[in-house]
Amino acid sequence: MALIAILVAALLLLVRRRWPIPVLAGCVALYGLASATGTVAPGIVLAIAIATFGLANRSTRRVTIIAAAITAAAVFLLSVIGAVVSAADPRMVQFVLAVALAAAAGDATRSRREYIVAITERAERAEQTREAEARRRVSEERLRIARDLHDTVAHQIAVISLNAGLASSSLESPEKAKEALSAIRSASRAVLSEIGNLLALLRTEDPDAVITAPPPGLGRLDELVAQFAQSGLAVRLRVEGDPGRVGGTTDLVAYHVIQEGLTNALKHGGDHRAHVLVEVTDDQVAVVVTNPTVPSAVDAETRGATVGHGLLGLRERVASVRGVIESGITAGGYRLAAVLPSTKEGPG
Template sequence: MLVVAPAFAPFLEPEMLPSDVLSWSAALVPALVLPLRRRAPVAVLVALVALFAITAIGGPLLPGIGLAIAVAVFHLANDTSRKASLVVGGVVMGVMTAISVTVAVTRDLDAHVFQFIVTIAFAAAAGDATRSRREYLVAVTERADRAEQTREAEARRRVTEERLRIARDLHDAVAHQIAVISLNAGVASTAMDTDPERARAALGTIRGAARTVLAEIGDLLSMLRSDGQDAPATAPQPGLGQLDELMDQFSSTGLEVHRRIEGDLSRVRGSAGMVAYRVVQESLTNAHKYGSGHRAHVLVAVLPETLRIVVTNPVDHGAPASVPDGAATPVPGAGVGLIGIRERVSSVRGTVHAGLVPGGWRVSAELPIPKEETT
C-alpha cells in the first residue's frame, strides 16, 4: 500500500506521477514483487534495482520504486549480519548512484535520486538496528534462563548437602547412644539376678545415654525449626580433646579399647579434630555392635602434616571375605555410618579405607592438618 499510494497522491509534482505504460508499470510492479522478499530477498532486491534502472532511463523516477527498494534493503539487513547489511546497502546505493550519473550524461540528473539513496541508507541502518535489538533480547533471555537454571541447580545442590549434613548429624546424635542403650539393656537383663550391682550400673548408663540422645535430638530439632538468624546456641562439636572420654565410655559398656596416641593431639583442632572424633566414634560403635571378642585397637598418630587414625577389631569368621571401599553396606546395618565417615573425611580432603584384613575389620583414615591449625 505504501509503495502504490504515491502513484495516486494529488499533492506530488506532476512529473512524479505515472503518465504512460512504463511509469504505471514502475509504480505497480514493485507492489507485486515485494511480497516475495521473504522467500527470495536478494532476487527481489535485484529486480527492483533493475526496475529502477529502467525507470531512470525511460522516464521520471517515481517515489514508489525508491520506497520499494528501501523496504527490500530493510528486510535483507534485518535477516542478515551487520557486515552483509553494510555490503548490501553500500552496493545498492553505489549502483543507484552509478545509474543516475550515467543517465545524467544524456539528460539532466534527477535530484530525487539523492532522496532515494538517503532513504535506503536509513532503511539499511534501521534493519541492522532491528536485528541487533532482536539478537540482544534473545541473548538477554538466554542469559536469564541460564541464570535461573544455575540458581535452581545451586538450590538443589544446597538442599542435597543440607539433607546429607542433617542425616550425618542425626546419625551421630542417635546411633552411638542407641547402641550404648541396647548393649547395656542386654547387660542389665542378664545380670539382674546374678549381679544386681552390675545391672544397676547398666541401667544408670542407659539413663544417661537416653538423656544425652534426647538433648542432642532436641538441639537438632531446634536448629531445624529456626530461620538461621535466630538459631539457638548448641553444644560445641566434640574433638580430639574428648577422645579419652569417648573411649572410656566404650570401656564402661564392655568394649575393651586398647589405645595408642602418638604426637600432640592439641595440634589438631577445628574441622579436622571433629572429623577425627567422629571416625573413632563410628568405628568403635561398629566394633561394639558387630565385632567379636569385645575388644578394639585405636591408633591416633599426629604426623607433621597429617593425622592418621586406625581402628581395628576382630570379627566373626562368617563375615564376608572382602568388601570394597565404595560399597554402600560393607557389613549388615553399618553402611550408613561408614558412608557418613567417608563424607566427613572427604569434606576435609582426607582419605578413608574400610574393610576386612587378616586381623579382622580395619578402618584407616588420613586427614590433612591445615597450617592454620598447626600453629
C-alpha cells in the same frame, strides 16, 4: 508508466519477507524502467529503501553490505542513465543515501534483535545454573544431615540395644540389671539431647547459628571412651603428641572416625575390647581403631559385604578434609585407620 511501476513495486513489497532479494531486485528493475522513460520516481526509491531494510533485517551483515552496495550503485547508475534522457536530477545522491540509510537501519535492528535473544538465552542459562547449584546444595545438605544423624544416633542406639539385651538376661542379678538400665538411661538422655540440638539447628532461620553444646573433638576422647566402657567395651587409648594442635574440621572428623570405629567394635567385635591410637604430628593426624573380630564378621568381609552407611558417611567426611581412610580385616582383627591433614599450628 511511472504510476504503474510504483504500483507494481508496492505489490512486490507485500512478499518481501518471503523473498527479500528477488523483491529488491524487482524494485531496482522497476526504477530502471522508470528512469529509461525519463521519469524520476521517488516512490520506487522508497520501495527500494523498504526492501533494503527488510533484507538487512533478515540477512547476515555480509549479505547486507553486498546487497546495499550493489543496490546503491545500481540506483546511481540508473539515475545517471535517466539524466541522459531528461535533465539531471540532483536528488539522485539523496536516493543513494536513502538506500544506505535503510541498509544501516535494518542491520542495526537485526543486531539489536540478536543481542536481545543472546541476553535472554544468557539469563535462562544463568537461571538454570542457579537452579542446578541450588539442587546441588540441597543434596549436599541432605548428605550432611544424614551423616550428622548417624553420628548422633548410631552409637547411642547400639549402647541402648546391647544394654537392653544385657538387662533382660540379667534379671536374676539385680546389680547387673541395674547397671544396664542405668546405661540405657544415660544413653537415651544423651541421644535425645543431641537430636534436640540438631533439630534446633535445622529449625533456625539464622544460617550462622551454631549448636550450643560443645562440639565433639579429640579433647572429649576420655568422655567417649567412658561411654563405651559403661556399655561393656574395654577401650585402650593411646595418644602420641598433643591433641590441642588439632583444630577445626579435622578435629571433628578425627573424633567421628574413633566414634565409628568403637561403635562397630561394640556391635560386631569380639572379646568386647578395642584399641585406639591417636598420633599427632606437625602436619597430620593419624587415627587407628582396631578390635578382635568374630567369625561371622570375617566371613562377611570375605564375601564382600556392602559398606554400611556409617563407613560411607565417614569416607565422605574424611574426603572433605582431603584425608585418606582404609578399613578391613587384618591379622590382628578389624582395623579402621585414617590420616588427616592438620589444620591448626601448635604453640611456638
